[in-house]
Amino acid sequence: SPIFRDEIKYVVINPTWTVPYSISTKEILPKIKRDPNYFASRDFDLKTSNGKFIDPSSVNWATITAKNFPFWLVQRPGPNNALGRVKIMFPNKHAVYLHDTPSKALFSKAERAFSHGCIRVENPFDFAEQLLGGGWNQEKFQQVLDQGKTKTLLLSKPMPVLLLYWTAMTTPEGVVHFYNDVYSRDKNIAEALDEPFRLDAPT
CATH class of the missing domain: 2.40.440 (L,D-transpeptidase catalytic domain-like)
Structure with missing residues (x-):
């Protein structure tokens, strides 16, 4: 985040939920190709780039790849x-x-x-x-x-x-909690702190 x-x-x-293009092509498209009932079982509709809803079974999914994916996936409430x-x-x-x-x-x-x-x-x-x-x-x-x-x-x-994004924080009682750096952002901070101090360093 x-x-x-x-x-x-x-x-x-x-x-x-209108599925982002990257998720549609990288994660969901392979599942659609494996499971003909994917749309029905997960409450998805298929929409063309011009906003028209179409029947997923009318698409030859074997010919659809991430490079030519022309659809939007919309999950119903x-x-x-x-x-x-x-x-x-x-x-x-x-x-x-x-x-x-x-x-x-x-x-x-x-x-x-x-x-x-x-x-x-x-x-x-x-x-x-x-x-x-x-x-x-x-x-x-x-x-x-x-x-x-x-x-x-x-x-x-x-x-x-x-x-x-905090990997360390204190409670009102003064107890310090540490968390894993899941985004690997602390490394950049640590490397910057190891650099020699310069008055002309960019801000």
């Missing part, structure tokens, strides 16, 4: 959706956002770098309730979920969000 600052502006309940039942949006150039997940067991893992850049939230509806206010609660969220339709809810006031 990148490091940056932005503002949360809206929440989407029952989101669809529901319990199988990779984004879960809600996503929390702060539009940015990185296309990163917070979202629910159907893979709840991942939160029991010590290391959780499983996403492609977006960030899973363990209790997303609790967070959404705090963000939205205005009478939104778990009961109202459930009513929207039961309808099965995608619904966008605007925050009354944007909420600042800052994404950071």
